[in-house]
Amino acid sequence: MSRSHYCDVWKEWELRGVVFLSLALQIVLICLGSCRKYFPYTWIKVVTWLAYLLADSVAIYAIGMISNMIREIKAGKSLSNPFTELSTFWAPFLLLHLGGPDTISAYAIEDNELWLRHSLTLVNQAGLTVYVLVMAWTHPTLSFLAILILLLGFYKYGERVWVLRAASYKYFKDSFIESPLRRKDSGKIEAECKLKREEGYDVVPHHVIDVDNEEAITINVAIAEFCSKKLSFVKESEDQGYERIVGTLLSAKRLVNISQRLFADHLFSMEERDSYLLILRGKHCARDFKVIEIELGLIYDMFYSKAKAVYTRWGFICRLTIFFSICVVLVIFSFIDKRPYSKPDLFLTFLLLGAAIFIELYALAHVLLSDQIACWLIEKKQSTVFYFITRIRSLLERRRWSNxxxxxxxxxxxxxxxxxxxxxxxxxxxxxxxxxxxxxxxxxxxxxxxxxxxxxxxxxxxxxxxxxxxxxxxxxxxxxxxxxxxxxxxxxxxxxxxxxxxxxxxxxxxxxxxxxxxxxxxxxxxxxxxxxxxxxxxxxxxxxxxxxxxxxxxxxxxxxxxxxxxxxxxxxxxxxxxxxxxxxxxxxxxxxxxxxxxxxxxxxxxxxxxxxxxxxxxxxxxxxxxxxxxxxxxxxxxxxxxxxxxxxxxxxARDHARYMRGGGELITHVWLLMAHYGLTDSFLKRRPPTAEIIVNPW
Known part of the structure; x- marks a missing residue:
């Protein structure tokens, strides 16, 4: 055999090995990405860390290999055409891998600050994948299927960039400047701001977050009313446990909207503390530590997973669309003529399609069994579905941190x-x-x-x-x-x-x-x-x-x-x-x-x-x-x-968030409990809420 033949064989098997490694890393990340939330084992941290570091590099390297192979073909150094067709079909899957699984978007909280770098990588790799598809447009069916996978990969990687940006310190902090509960005198302040603007001043309004105690009372009444509605198919002995689950979840869901601002370094008044305690001491609420566990679990998802994009109506629709699209690609690919292709290439292609379906199914199951969906079902009064989920996996007893x-x-x-x-x-x-x-x-x-x-x-x-x-x-x-x-x-x-x-x-x-x-x-x-x-x-x-x-x-x-x-x-x-x-x-x-x-x-x-x-x-x-x-x-x-x-x-607060990725720390739970009871530096001791207007000179 000539030396060039050995080189061609090496290129084929090297590419297959790199693509398989990229796929294996995705499986590791989706399986262990959420496990590190409640397991403090060192081996989980090390394996997840290595997989996270290698995943992007391996996928980018594989796309680069495919593009180099296409260039050599155009230069006259031809390889086997069937192998080229399938390897071109693999390129969009690598872009899909760069999007990453839903269970882990960042390994460390500092990774969220790299969203701009990932956006540049998105543009670069998407452009390179498009170049590969255009230059290797030979098999019409495969090419159209590859375009569909390309669109899915571009969306998932773009979604990852958006989630990283939203979890970065600056944008996360800025997202809580405006409070959902406006102060009673906000109209007067806005009128003054408008007047200063008309006079030609550069006005920067400082909004002070305030919470009305009546709102917290309303929340507790809603919890009590919902829990008082006994389900016909729930046994008498299970009714009390069901009430505790509902009360604990709703209390945590209401409090997490407030505790997020603690992680954004906002200050609160003692009047707001009283509102938190009214929620925390709800009649049907379980012990305080269980509420804190659920809260921190939801906050962990915001910093380290794609929760901000997934747990929305649009996110859920996109998950279903991606899943059915990959299934369609698998079905169509199964009917094309496979005689020109080698068995290793076909095996790897089916493996890529099957693994992509598995990853999406795993992500959907993870969503359906999450605390966010459970809270949504409670708020929409979907008691039958909620009860079915609690049967599959107990919401009150499930692990949310290492304990x-x-x-x-x-x-x-x-x-x-x-x-x-x-x-x-x-x-x-x-x-x-x-x-x-x-x-x-x-x-x-x-x-x-x-x-x-x-x-x-x-x-x-x-x-x-x-x-x-x-x-x-x-x-x-x-x-x-x-x-x-x-x-x-x-x-x-x-x-x-x-x-x-x-x-x-x-x-x-x-x-x-x-x-x-x-x-x-x-x-x-x-x-x-x-x-x-x-x-x-x-x-x-x-x-x-x-x-x-x-x-x-x-x-x-x-x-x-x-x-x-x-x-x-x-x-x-x-x-x-x-x-x-x-x-x-x-x-x-x-x-x-x-x-x-x-x-x-x-x-x-x-x-x-x-x-x-x-x-x-x-x-x-x-x-x-x-x-x-x-x-x-x-x-x-x-x-x-x-x-x-x-x-x-x-x-x-940033350090508390940093150590949540290793199973969580007791000191973080103590800090959040203290915050809800008004015992941290985040609360202004008996100072009335104020608002100010900063008028900058011309």
Whole structure:
């Protein structure tokens, strides 16, 4: 065989391989694109990230290969004509792949800012595909089918560009400038604006968002009226659960229209807070956390999927049109003469058509079983269809986030001696390896949620928005523990140092009480036998805050004198000897007399920041040990909840949205709950709504 023949064979199989890879990446994206919303697994993040990065590049490369092949044919270097015909037919499918699946439009929130780049890619690749079809117009039937697929691909890619643009920070923020509920004196303000314009001034009206309490009351009445209509085919035992589903969905749907503006960094009045609470405390509404889960799920779809385009009448019609169009193409292609084409090419063509139909069916099923459609059915009073959907997939019990929180335990860090450690140090990636080696996940239990809700409602009842800034002082004051070094461990330290000090103290108090569990499962068994629930909550919240500090640092306040992660994990035993510190601890048991451990011989620690934090943690543990057990763990749990609330309030809305793609974070749910109760910086404390007109000079 000649060298040119080998080149031709390589080009054929290379193109087939690249087209197949593009198709495989689309299947991965549509299947895993929504899974990362509620699964925190690392492998899902990595696979989705790789597929998202490769999908566009592979499709663009394949279109380029086809166009180069057409140029060579026109130059006289002819390949087999049947292969050219089918490969030309593949080009529009690659444009369809560039449009991406409905379940994922952006991997990270920053990808939304690249909408202009995608618009240029749309023009470029659509033009290149048109060039391929025009230059290779040989088989009339295939060419007309290719034009139909080209139009579908152009629409889907254009839709992706529009969704990315709508989710970008500037356009997302600007979309909420005008409030749907206008103020009563808006006519007067508009008249003044008009007068200034007539005088020749450049007028920029600043609209202030306001919500009438009567509107919120009307919403709750509507929820109650809808839920009171009992369905004839619903059993008496199921009626209460049905009411909870309806009330929770409608409450979340009403609140999400408000919470979107929180992510756009808008300010609200306390009067608006009262309106939110009227909705949140509806008669038929489920627990607050379930409403927040649905809200954040809807907001996630806005930032990371094509929800803004899909969940409209036009979007649904287009989905059906695309689906039936591809089915028509498949049927027509099945009747053309296939004898000139090779079996691999035919197999790949049918695979492209079948996969396109599967992707559209998957997208339609995803739409029909979504919370958005469920809310629409409730509002349109389509109770029969709604009940059927709840039978297929329970709306109240379905997963909307991971319902877990990451865990780091400072005491578990050890020096690693496995064979690859030196190699990792050489590449300077050992810190990244340690972060993934020592992290784990635990479920957010109902006890943790109830503890957080009780603290939020306590602050809201006292109208104590400023207590959020205390980050634990109020809890110590409530339990009479402001004397000694406990207050200094919070007020006298940076927030990151306070987290470390109290993390060490919490771990030591647990160790002194119950010994050191070897595994997480053993810890859970201890909880069932002798460890009080509050003690376990403290341990989980402590490790979660340490996890946030080093895995999601942007979610906590900016740290001016931050303690580096590598300073902590490198040989902590050299600085701190846990058994030595607790060698005089009392024996475990219910009837033992609690006494303070001997801390007169503090561990020998180098004079560095890590050593100082470890010593302070030991001292805090020693002071806490003198408090009765029940009182001690109650104080520790409230301190951690207040620290969590402080961190949630200080985290920017954009950062909350950024970490929703990895299964979601508990701190984001706490932040949105606090916002609904008026405990965040997004609310102006008792300031009446105002409006201003800025008159610019000529």
């Amino acid at each position: 877990s929180m990451g865990q780091y335990n400072l005491m578990s860090f050890q020096k690693n001696y496995f064979r690859w450690w030196s190699f990792l140090e050489l590449l300077h990636v050992e810190e990244m390896a340690v972060k993934f080696l020592y992290q784990c996940q635990v479920d957010v239990t109902d006890d943790v949620k109830e503890l957080i809700m009780s603290k939020i409602k306590e602050m809201e009842a006292r109208d104590a928005q400023e207590d959020v800034l205390d980050r634990g002082i109020h809890a110590l004051s409530t339990h009479g523990l402001l004397d000694g070094g406990l207050k200094e461990s919070i007020e006298g330290l940076e927030f990151d140092e306070s987290i470390l000090v109290w993390h060490i103290a919490t771990e030591l108090c647990y160790y002194l009480d119950y010994g050191w569990p070897d595994t997480t499962k053993e810890l859970e068994r201890n909880n069932q036998s002798r460890v009080k629930k509050k003690c376990l909550m403290c341990l989980h919240l402590s490790r979660y805050m340490l996890y946030l500090q080093y895995m999601c640092p942007s979610m906590l306040p900016f740290r001016f004198g931050s303690i580096r992660f590598r300073d902590i994990y490198k040989e902590p035993s050299k600085h701190f000897d846990l058994p030595k510190f607790t060698q005089n601890r009392p024996a475990c048991g219910r009837n033992r007399r609690e006494r303070k451990p001997d801390i007169s011989e503090e561990p020998e620690i180098a004079e560095d920041r890590v050593g100082s934090v470890l010593i302070k943690g030991c001292r805090v543990a020693g002071e806490l040990w003198g408090v009765p057990r029940g009182w001690r763990w109650s104080a520790i749990s409230e301190v951690w909840v207040e620290m969590l609330m402080y961190g949630a309030n200080k985290c920017k």
